[in-house]
Amino acid sequence: MSLRVVVVGGGLAGMAAAVALESAGAHVTLIEARKSLGGRAGSFEDPQTGEILDNCQHVLLGCCTNLIDFYRRINVLDRIHWENTIHFIDAQGHPHSLWGIDGLPAPLNLAAAGGLFGALTLAERFALARAMLAMLRLGPSGREKLTDVSFSQWLADHSQPASLIDKFYELVLVSALNERCRDASAAYAIQVFQEGMLAHASAYRMGTPACPLGKLYETLPCKDVRLGTRMIAIQFQSPRAVGIELGNEIIKTDAIILAVNYPALEKWIPPDLYKQDARFAKLDQLQSVPILGAHLWFDRPILSTPHAALMSGPMQWLFRKPESDGRAVHGVISAARDWLQRPKEECLELFTQQVRQTFPAAKEAKLERGVIIVEKRATFSPTPGVDHLRPTQSPPPAGISSLFLAGDYTRTNWPATMEGAVRSGYLAAEAVLNRPATFIVPDLPLQWPARLLAKRPT
Secondary structure, three states: OOOEEEEEOOEHHHHHHHHHHHHOOOEEEEEEOOOOOEHHHOEEEOOOOOOEEEOOOOOEEOOOHHHHHHHHHOOOHHHEEEEOEEEEEOOOOOEEEEEOOOOOOOOHHHHHHHHOOOOOOHHHHHHHHHHHHHHHHHHHHHHHOOOOOEHHHHHHHOOOOHHHHHHHHHHHHHHHHOOOOOOOEHHHHHHHHHHHHHOOOOOOOEEEEOOOHHHHHOOOOOOEEEEOOOOOEEEEEOOEEEEEEEOOEEEEOOEEEEOOOHHHHHHHOOHHHHHHOHHHOOHHHOOEEEEEEEEEEEOOOOOOOOEEEEOOOOOOEEEEOOOOOOOEEEEEEOOOHHHOOOOHHHHHHHHHHHHHHHOHHHOOOOEEEEEEEEEEEEEEOOOOOHHHOOOOOOOOOOOOEOEEEOOOOOOOOOOOOHHHHHHHHHHHHHHHHOOOOOOOOOOOOOOHHHHHHOOOOO
16 A cells, blocks of 8 residues: 655645655645645736736756756756856946856866956955855865854955955845845855855756746646645644544545645644644744845836846846846845835835846836735745754654654755755655655766865765
């Protein structure tokens, strides 16, 4: 008899767990309260026009090995558009590019572009090169020792100028970690550079969906997916979770995976069991960080490249919408705490001013329409010491047996990213099976220049 598993939550973590378990022969029911899959990495229908819009623009890098594997499993890799050049725009509207030389291993492939990166002064480029070399030499074992240290402290210890932090480190890390340098753990900040730029030549390549995010999940390879379905309660026979209630239906299970955001967990678990399970003891110490997404439609094309990393805010990134001539764009502000109470019209006015000042083609452009989406609990903050707060996917010895967790907030050795969410789902699936079944895909291998310098076994 196959294992009976219910996965609650149809975001990336829940979908990854469900797809992995089904591939291993389990009988899986995936439940999602919304009418579409994807969660925070999903889409919605604009009530004004009926257009399908993403909650926020999401991107992946070549180093996201498990997210790429998940896209392969659901047969949508052909819908990911890959860019080999990252386009930066400075405060004066001048373009700068970061690109890799084909055939060269990392980090040599990016060395020429880094040396010629005109947005930085020569002194800033030398300082950046010294820091990249220091990060490479640390390896994973060295960065793990910095988990309780802020990245701003590490930058100060390595004599990184404030101007370089403003122009480069903040832009890269606030997008990757949804947190500022001063508040982010040095371990996770360094991981972004180690895995995304220094280890493998394909790691830095940036992928964006060529369709709305929700379209990626329409043919999920799971037989029993229930959309618009809300769980009423979890049934317990202490200390086990034995089933779930769905209105007039009760589903008995061998295991339940809760793939919901961590603030919602306490809602589903009785207080005595919640206190008994060590996984929940420190969740209230995790801090949530918002992200703002701005869908903007102008009266003329304003963006000729697929994307632009904006070195002077308020928007940090701008993406040309798929199949758009550049009139329709999607802006992003990460770590958007200061924008939670801003009126929509004020935001749109500021974003329009930024576009006009940054792009020559947009000097006379008029904003025809704008939609602002703020995800208040987009990610947890990767603060120093945060890993001491993150729970495991599987229950501890005195915990609720047969109840498993999936979500980017669980222990994945990654920050809160799409890659981290998929890893959490795969880890939860492995824990449920409790037998040899490895879904986790290894990181990209170190190429030879990095192997010579990094403290990491090959």
